[in-house]
Amino acid sequence: MQNVFSTIQLYQPRYHFSVALPLADQGISAGFPSPADDFLDLSIDLNKELIKHPYATFYGRVRGDSMTGAGLDDGDLLIIDKSLEPQDGKIAVCFIDGEFTVKRIKLDKDSLWLMPENKKYKPLKVTEDNEFIIWGVVTSVIKNM
Amino acid sequence: MYNKEKSVPSLLERLRERPMELFALVDCNNFYASCERVFNPSLRDKPVAVLSNNDGCVIARSNEVKALGVPMGAPAFKYQPVFEKHHIHVFSSNYALYGDMSQRVMNTLSQFTPDVEIYSIDEAFLKFSGFDYYKFEDYVRKIKATVDKNTGIPVSIGVAPTKALSKIANKIAKKFAERTSGVYVMQTEEQRLKALKWLDIDDVWGIGRQHANRLKAKKVFKAFDFTQLPDDWVRKQMSVVGLRLKKELEGQPTLDLEDVANKKAIATTRSFDKQYSDYSIIRERVSSFAISCGEKLRRQKTQCRLIHVFLRTNKFRQDLAQYHRSTVVKTEYPTNSSIDLVKYAIKALDRIYKPEYQYKKAGVIVMELQPENTEQLSLFSKKNPKHHQLMQHIDHLNKTIGRHKVKFGSQDLGRVWKMRQERLSQRYSTTISESIVVRV
Numbered sequence: 001m002q003n004v005f006s007t008i009q010l011y012q013p014r015y016h017f018s019v020a021l022p023l024a025d026q027g028i029s030a031g032f033p034s035p036a037d038d039f040l041d042l043s044i045d046l047n048k049e050l051i052k053h054p055y056a057t058f059y060g061r062v063r064g065d066s067m068t069g070a071g072l073d074d075g076d077l078l079i080i081d082k083s084l085e086p087q088d089g090k091i092a093v094c095f096i097d098g099e100f101t102v103k104r105i106k107l108d109k110d111s112l113w114l115m116p117e118n119k120k121y122k123p124l125k126v127t128e129d130n131e132f133i134i135w136g137v138v139t140s141v142i143k144n145m
Numbered sequence: 146m147y148n149k150e151k152s153v154p155s156l157l158e159r160l161r162e163r164p165m166e167l168f169a170l171v172d173c174n175n176f177y178a179s180c181e182r183v184f185n186p187s188l189r190d191k192p193v194a195v196l197s198n199n200d201g202c203v204i205a206r207s208n209e210v211k212a213l214g215v216p217m218g219a220p221a222f223k224y225q226p227v228f229e230k231h232h233i234h235v236f237s238s239n240y241a242l243y244g245d246m247s248q249r250v251m252n253t254l255s256q257f258t259p260d261v262e263i264y265s266i267d268e269a270f271l272k273f274s275g276f277d278y279y280k281f282e283d284y285v286r287k288i289k290a291t292v293d294k295n296t297g298i299p300v301s302i303g304v305a306p307t308k309a310l311s312k313i314a315n316k317i318a319k320k321f322a323e324r325t326s327g328v329y330v331m332q333t334e335e336q337r338l339k340a341l342k343w344l345d346i347d348d349v350w351g352i353g354r355q356h357a358n359r360l361k362a363k364k365v366f367k368a369f370d371f372t373q374l375p376d377d378w379v380r381k382q383m384s385v386v387g388l389r390l391k392k393e394l395e396g397q398p399t400l401d402l403e404d405v406a407n408k409k410a411i412a413t414t415r416s417f418d419k420q421y422s423d424y425s426i427i428r429e430r431v432s433s434f435a436i437s438c439g440e441k442l443r444r445q446k447t448q449c450r451l452i453h454v455f456l457r458t459n460k461f462r463q464d465l466a467q468y469h470r471s472t473v474v475k476t477e478y479p480t481n482s483s484i485d486l487v488k489y490a491i492k493a494l495d496r497i498y499k500p501e502y503q504y505k506k507a508g509v510i511v512m513e514l515q516p517e518n519t520e521q522l523s524l525f526s527k528k529n530p531k532h533h534q535l536m537q538h539i540d541h542l543n544k545t546i547g548r549h550k551v552k553f554g555s556q557d558l559g560r561v562w563k564m565r566q567e568r569l570s571q572r573y574s575t576t577i578s579e580s581i582v583v584r585v
Contacts, residue, residue, distance in 0.1 A: 063584050083295045093581075095187070100582065101584050103585070
């Protein structure tokens with residue numbers, strides 16, 4: 001088998017002499033500057049991309065299939081922002097009658113509906129008899145593929 | 146000259162022109178119980194109690210539990226029938242959760258002012274300059290609403306021109322919550338006097354039981370009576386600290402926000418899961434507590450000069466021989482090296498340990514703290530400079546690969562000491578596998 005390193009020749013560095021060079025206080029420009037140098041610090045930080053309010057952001061695990069139409073599948077991880085105002089059409093984590101659930105919020109004139117996104121399930125109208133709070137708004141969903 | 150016609154501003158006017166500083170004390174209501182409720186909203190109107198380490202005694206109570214007459218510090222085993230009878234929801238303390246929720250509250254507060262002093266896990270002083278007093282209440286209500294929205298934790302906020310008065314304003318906000326809805330701004334002289342005449346001397350911030358008793362003997366029963374004492378007497382009896390407090394209550398600010406790290410002492414104390422008398426077991430526990438104090442010291446970049454160690458038997462087992470001793474060892478130099486701390490803690494332990502008793506609790510408290518960098522150089526110091534580096538490496542490793550992965554020889558390497566936490570809730574906000582489950 002051919003040794004792939006065989007074509008590389010090694011040289012000893014020479015340490016024992018010095019040359020005085022003029023000092024350029026603006027820095028030395030050698031050749032064409034890499035346009036990428038200005039962006040060296042930047043890398044993708046998903047925390048920054050996905051989480052706008054870190055102090056108000058929590059996670060929740062999806063169990064069930066009533067929201068598959070919105071892309072929320074069993075086992076997915078929800079990113080929930082408690083600081084956001086719940087609005088008509090937003091997907092929110094709600095606490096209803098002792099359980100957390102996630103549904104799309106629909107606001108009518110005088111009623112609030114929890115809308116599933118799966119034909120197997122029916123919309124649920126929230127009434128005064130329900131123990132109900134909107135816990136937070138879902139901003140992203142993370143799934144394992 | 147035209148400015149001759151202008152009158153010289155009175156003292157009062159000049160004071161008014163001075164930018165007004167205001168202090169707010171933000172206090173989370175029944176903090177631990179409230180944390181549990183955030184992730185279990187059906188507990189909102191139910192009685193909730195949280196137990197200390199090892200499920201020993203009640204350390205946090207929701208208002209419902211307070212109303213049922215369960216006192217702070219109630220031993221859990223004694224109150225078990227009460228818990229059951231009134232369906233009190235009891236939790237082991239979940240410090241991962243409470244610590245994270247505390248940080249969220251504090252970070253939310255710091256969006257409203259750069260001047261925040263975190264006073265404890267559930268309390269913070271905020272300082273504001275240059276606000277219009279009358280519009281200020283709206284602003285404070287907004288702070289309360291934002292903390293509530295971001296974290297789900299209800300807070301009470303008291304505002305006043307001094308820290309000591311803000312503490313009282315907070316008490317009023319909390320005590321009369323139906324009227325104040327959790328926010329009280331003390332803005333007039335009339336309000337200040339009314340508050341001082343209402344507040345018992347025992348409840349004044351910074352007045353300990355001994356001073357309170359001495360003051361009561363002098364017919365000082367209310368905070369107001371205290372402010373009527375002559376300055377000289379207060380200074381003589383209660384030192385300049387007492388005098389400062391008096392000025393604060395009179396409305397003159399003498400206390401500014403303090404740096405977070407200015408703690409007076411750091412303690413690591415635990416009840417054991419059962420009773421032990423074996424020296425090697427007690428020694429291992431005391432070593433671990435000393436190491437934990439070292440970690441806390443290094444985290445806040447301070448060193449200690451004194452190490453206090455105590456040992457006690459089970460005080461609820463009066464049928465057994467009782468023993469409670471403590472001792473203090475002075476270090477040769479200020480240190481936060483775990484190696485040094487263990488050495489001194491064991492030295493202290495050896496002075497107080499007696500083999501004939503069954504021990505239930507031990508603790509290590511480090512005192513006389515000073516910042517790391519103010520150390521005096523001593524030619525003859527026996528301090529080993531390598532410790533500093535070694536500790537840095539150990540702290541780094543424990544931070545990156547997991548808590549207590551790197552241990553010292555004096556710690557039990559095989560055994561896992563577990564706290565009794567039979568009613569622990571999940572670490573909802575800090576561990577992804579324990580986040581809330583959302584059924585869809």
